[in-house]
Amino acid sequence: MIEIMSGHWVKAFEGAPKRSVKGGTVLFHRGDLVKHAYFVKEGRVRLQRPLEEGGLLTLHTAAIGELVAEASLFAERYHCDALVGDQTEMAVLPRQALIKKLVDRTSDASLAMEALASTARDLQALRARVEIMRLRRVSDRLDAYLDLHGTPVRGEWASVADWIGVSPPALYRELAKRR
Template structure:
């Protein structure tokens, strides 16, 4: 039996895939929303360009997740989607995806559940980012997610809003 959490993923069975080398964009802010994306491998960042030339990372999509599903009912994207590493993405035209959701209520419910869990995760991330000290942010992140794999500490630094150097200094204090 398919988990309700992943029942929507089968909508991408047979969908064409595209490769996006590190640094390339799936789409840019103000582009029309024409497709729904499923990240097969890699990592895609949803970034909002800022006036000072920097980017605000709104979300990091990992393998098995939809990219910019919140834009499904928008006319235009409100951010850029940029490959952080070489990535492979399945692409479905927006009308096909919406038609399939209408025909398959279980898939629609699973997408809603996936999105609800993402909202919960974002709320938790906001609370972590509100903490002033790196130590407190790290403790909160570990409480929520557990110890990361050895090579994933730079991702943790990004998720808690500190530089990798600041995170490594904090980790060194704990040894």
């Protein structure tokens, strides 16, 4: 098992059926009923919302060891679309089964605490992202991102552009200025 997957969601999804999904597949659409919970074992799933002017806002990218749209556990309908990146493997549980595992007295009590801690970390990361996206200049957004996350690996700059809310060409222009 991959090191990053050693957390609480692994425990929650033990024995869950696995599903392999081709890249480009839409896992669910905004407005669909929330019936299942998805845990990423390999690959990525982007949570996106279409914008009025035709673009897409990426709200989150669920990577290895993460639950896809964890806030949906407490919603009736999805608030965004989920698009599978490259070939992705995930574990799938009915939403109610996962909730039962989290609150059932017979389950591991540390599971709920780990889930709460993870949610708190996610909330902190989201707040940081909102603050970064409020910055007006691309250079300021990039500096803030680099302070938080460091330099991305080769081939991941387009993801950085998406994360800080600018187009890849705008980010590449800023990177060119810095060279």
